[in-house]
Amino acid sequence: MKKTILITGAGSGIGLDTAWALAARGHQVIATTFDQAQADALRVQAQSRGVALQVFKLDITSAADRQQIAALELDVLINNAGIGESGSLAEVDVDRIRRVFEVNLFATLELTQLALRGMIERRRGTVLFVSSVAGRVPVPFLMPYSMSKFALSAAGAGLRTELKQLRCNVHAALIEPGAIHTGFNQSMTDSKYAWMGPQSYFASQVARLKAEEARTFGLLEARSTRSIVAQIVKAAEARKPRLRYVAPWIQGFGVRLARIFGV
Numbered sequence: 460m461k462k463t464i465l466i467t468g469a470g471s472g473i474g475l476d477t478a479w480a481l482a483a484r485g486h487q488v489i490a491t492t493f494d495q496a497q498a499d500a501l502r503v504q505a506q507s508r509g510v511a512l513q514v515f516k517l518d519i520t521s522a523a524d525r526q527q528i529a530a531l532e533l534d535v536l537i538n539n540a541g542i543g544e545s546g547s548l549a550e551v552d553v554d555r556i557r558r559v560f561e562v563n564l565f566a567t568l569e570l571t572q573l574a575l576r577g578m579i580e581r582r583r584g585t586v587l588f589v590s591s592v593a594g595r596v597p598v599p600f601l602m603p604y605s606m607s608k609f610a611l612s613a614a615g616a617g618l619r620t621e622l623k624q625l626r627c628n629v630h631a632a633l634i635e636p637g638a639i640h641t642g643f644n645q646s647m648t649d650s651k652y653a654w655m656g657p658q659s660y661f662a663s664q665v666a667r668l669k670a671e672e673a674r675t676f677g678l679l680e681a682r683s684t685r686s687i688v689a690q691i692v693k694a695a696e697a698r699k700p701r702l703r704y705v706a707p708w709i710q711g712f713g714v715r716l717a718r719i720f721g722v
């Protein structure tokens with residue numbers, strides 16, 4: 460069954476690759492981007508590739524932008540838009556954390572509520588929340604991001620149970636990517652060095668932290684988005700999606716082990 464699928468944050472990375480994959484499978488894909496420049500660039504890419512994408516700017520933190528989806532008859536909403544922030548909770552400016560939660564949780568929930576109105580009325584639909592394996596185990600120095608994904612995963616799981624009680628054939632599921640090389644991880648980990656100065660508790664450890672981050676991502680990051688895109692496609696097409704879709708699988712397995720042993 461071909462579906463009408465809207466994906467946020469489709470200007471790059473996992474969101475962009477998912478939009479191409481779903482369109483290639485014949486779905487009507489609405490690929491939205493954070494700003495107009497991304498939307499214009501994506502529209503040109505789609506035309507040059509001969510791919511039918513509906514594209515428009517959707518900054519999920521903008522109430523006016525969010526209202527654009529109110530009249531759409533969506534079968535699937537993929538909440539992929541998100542931002543990252545790093546730094547120790549001992550010193551990071553809490554306003555930076557608020558900004559991450561505003562995008563990754565609050566604006567995502569506001570957009571979801573708009574989509575759910577139509578889905579519940581039509582008695583069909585799926586909402587996918589792109590969380591992270593970092594939303595299942597704490598990640599030191601990435602906690603502003605990690606906490607937001609913990610909250611998003613809890614929201615998705617809770618909403619899933621609530622929708623079941625409505626018996627409305629509307630489903631919620633979680634997408635949990637591991638470390639994948641899109642440039643997002645590097646930008647996020649580097650963000651703290653823009654404000655960590657000589658006064659930082661960790662000023663003497665900056666060189667070591669940078670080396671550890673480079674080594675960790677070098678070892679863990681999947682080189683391609685292929686595995687997680689396949690999971691998103693599977694969840695979007697499922698009649699009754701399961702709660703969690705994780706990729707790469709080895710990172711998901713590592714997370715389960717870490718939780719079992721309380722790491």
